[in-house]
Amino acid sequence: MTSQGYLSELFSLDGRVALVTGGSSGIGRAVAGALARAGAAVVVLARKEPQLKETAEELTEQGCRAGWVSGDLGTRTGVRAAADAAAAVFGEPDILVNCAGVNLRPPMAELDERVWDTTMAVNLEAPFLLGQRFGPGMAERGYGRIIHVTSQQAHRAFVHSGAYGVSKGALESLARSQAEAWSPYGVTCNTLVPGFVPTPLNARLSSDPEKVAALAARTLVGRNGLAGDFAGAAVFLAGPGSAYVTGQSIFVDGGFSVH
């Protein structure tokens, strides 16, 4: 067997369909691109159409299969409608990446019910509902990969973690519950845990050079994350080679969490 053939057995996503929420920006966009280049037909899902269109067009120009769906994951009806629309593009997904997220972190005493509800809806409830929508079908077909994107704040308090940290901690628990339910049927469920990655999500923090440098110094690698740093781990978790990895939280953070 050629090395190419061996690598394909481990990592190829040819013939698979992937849905990436938040796939129009930052980490999600890089993950969507990685899965598409590894062979999957990818649907990106978020709200803003121009970014979605641009992402899908860029991948299509590179010879990938890519489509997009605009939907709001902040409401239950929005999630249901978006899930149906996404499945209509290339068929029911074999790979679900829950990367859409919001980062509303007022100081604890100012954290009101609106911030709590929005955070839980997008960061936790949408991944749960999408799992309920697609997990059983994956199990029935005998192959599935659910990948959530959490945060170091699932593990420790950090700069007003507030509701955000709670949502991410619960999301890692959700991954374990899903893993318990569906791993016997070929569906693995894991989370990717970023450190600090300058993206539109944290525009305010990433525009402060001193804070950015201080965060880089806390890693072992010596720099902050890039969206592209998630490509390899995402392809691994989406592909056949990770069949025995489930219920895990995989830190892609340059060593931030162990320093």
Ligand SMILES: NC(=O)c1ccc[n+]([C@@H]2O[C@H](COP(=O)([O-])OP(=O)(O)OC[C@H]3O[C@@H](n4cnc5c(N)ncnc54)[C@H](OP(=O)(O)O)[C@@H]3O)[C@@H](O)[C@H]2O)c1
């Ligand atoms: N960047 C970091 O340092 C970092 C650290 C730890 C964890 N994370 C996590 O990584 C994930 C991606 O973050 P990022 O930094 O790449 O952020 P980003 O560039 O701001 O991307 C967020 C994505 O989520 C989508 N989104 C937000 N609200 C939505 C809604 N109601 N319905 C549908 N889509 C929605 C956005 O698109 P629209 O606005 O068009 O809807 C966008 O595509 C998040 O879950 C975040 O919590 C990031």
